[in-house]
Amino acid sequence: MTHLLDEVRRALVMAAGMFWQTGWSLVLGFAVSDLLQAIVPADQMRRALGRAGPREIAIATLAGAASSSCSYASAAIMRTLFKKGASFVASIAFLFASTNLVLELGIILYLLLGWQFMLAEWVGGLVLIAVLSLLVKATLPAGLADEARHHEEQGGGHEHMSMTVEGGTWRERLRSPDTPVRVAQNFAMDWRMLWKDLAAGFLIGGFLTVFVPDSVWQGLFLTHASPWVRLPVDALIGPIVAMLTFVCSIGNVPLAAVLWGGGASFGGVVAFLFADLIVLPLLDIYRRYYGWRMAIYMGAVFYTAMALAALVVDLGFTAVGIVPHATGGIEARVSHFAINYTFWLNLVALALAIWLFVLNRRHPMDHGHHHAGGCDAHG
Template sequence: MIRTVFGEVGHALLMAAGMVWQTGWSLVLGFAISALLQAILPEEQMRRALGKGGIKEIALATVAGAASSSCSYASAAIMRTLFKKGAALVVSLAFLFASTNLVLELGLILFMLLGWQFMAAEWVGGVVLVVIMSLLVKLTLPRRLVEDARRHKEADQGHQHMASVVAGATWRDRITNPEARIRVAQNFVMEWRMLWKDLAAGFLIGGFVAAFVPDGVWQTLFLGHASAGVRTIAGVLIGPVVAMLTFVCSIGNVPLAAVLWAGGASFGGVIAFLYADLIVLPLLDVYRRYFGWRMMAYMAAAFFVTMATAALIVDAGFQWLGWVPDRSVDIRQRMTEFSINYTFWLNLVAAALALYLFIQNRRHPMNHDHHHDQRSAGASAEP
């Protein structure tokens, strides 16, 4: 019995390691992009480009998000940077949705593990998500909530983003400034220090769920024996809830989505699960740190409605077209097989980049003394 339990724990850890392996390079890339944006984008320039929140700005942010190739944690960091720099919230959220649903590598992994139908559903649904979210936010978002969120001070003073933009008249001047690589390294390390615990928890939860939860549980949870209509509606509502409790990352949750599909979840339920990478519990806590409790609650509610509605639309369309695939995938075996392929080389490059940035930060640590002195002076002045 003990040997069996230890064997299952080992398998769960191996599954978690497989998920880390599949997503590691995209995490490094996403945090590096966020660090670069913080170092070279002045607030006034960001406000002019993305501050209006119109269709043009939303489309621009969607294209930029699709090109960013980021994990949801890293995308959240970039979104925070855009918003804090002056971009409209709806534009920042359009980037967030696009960067976790329209990226190339996510579609490729879906194609390899679940087939072209899921890849198409993810990309088509990514556009639907942005459209629904934009309409919902424009209709319901209180202006005061935006102002409070933009002024919100992140709770962890040691991880606040206090590095200023590097000097230079244009972004080309700033990016070629020798100081830029130091600022990028400092921002990169701050992002990792802030979120590594959330990431570790997410990967471990995903691995243990994949290893210990039998397929019959998913069939029961997603009402596998109910009528097609009931299963579809229940699936798009249950899928995001499952994602909130078991999520890893926008790419790392693909293996878990395959487990759900093989276990009997509806097509719409799996799609909703994939879309819901932005409302998992660790990421909701990140929103709380970035923007405060009230904005976090608003984002969670708006995202849930957006994801369930988009999944319902995509499910109906794919059912009508006859594009819903068969259930034939052994995801547990695939995730525990490691080979020298494109993921290996991408992770190798990402590891080298991360090591370089950590070394740069160690050589040039951010000086917090000035900020500490200011806080101490303020405290001593109080009666």
């Protein structure tokens, strides 16, 4: 019993260490994202995304990269864009950009896994959107998009309402005294939606590190197989592991660090990171939003694109010689607490978060009159 309690303590320290190493970047990333949401009205995005051409896909990608990284919120925003006239291709470009190309995700990957994974996520995110666009244009059944657009939704998903400052240019909205309030409201809303996923990710990552031997991951990801076998198989396995963890968005990163330290291949970990949009709860949300046929199609085409993009990234990084070497020892690296730059960054981030939460508490979001107050409803 004493040994078990010691192992549980190690797992909890590991989870706390992961949060300690990344907490400041979460606050920074959300604050930047929420500022951009406050000064860029969603109506403008919807009007710009009606077609499925390269220009619309590029606009959707840029808008997604500046938006929320919460997978559930991104899925709700995609629903609003799509059901109000955006093309399906542009809508999913937004969806994948908002969960793969955002600032805070890249910073956390850099802190826990290194610059190569940060670069792989951003480069791979663009590859993933390009592959998805081609796949959808080639395979989307006739009439399915219209059927999904007019599907009568069942139940509720994760709602998302983004507060946007009204009127003027983006520079005028940036200087508006209402902007800090809108940022605070968006910030509080994002944390309410995401904290459970983050907590689950850190806790599962901590417990997997302690209780699952590296040999399990090495066997699952075919560590000792030929590269010609291992590379495609790991790209196919990574998304399946992600689907079964139920953890999405940034909560996937601690688990990715565990897989990498345990012996998973570079491409397998990248595929795992891409797969936050096909966890089982999200697939059920797609069913409610768009119906069974579209949910099955989205799951299949997303999975295929994720595996293909991870394969391309692995081959590309291998060709230029920048695939990192697994170092192991993640527990020692993330559970080390000291008064260093991380300590001071976390203090600054904590002060910023407290200020935003207090500001939101003083100016709570008016759900009943959000249109009059300049709120763009996503959900």
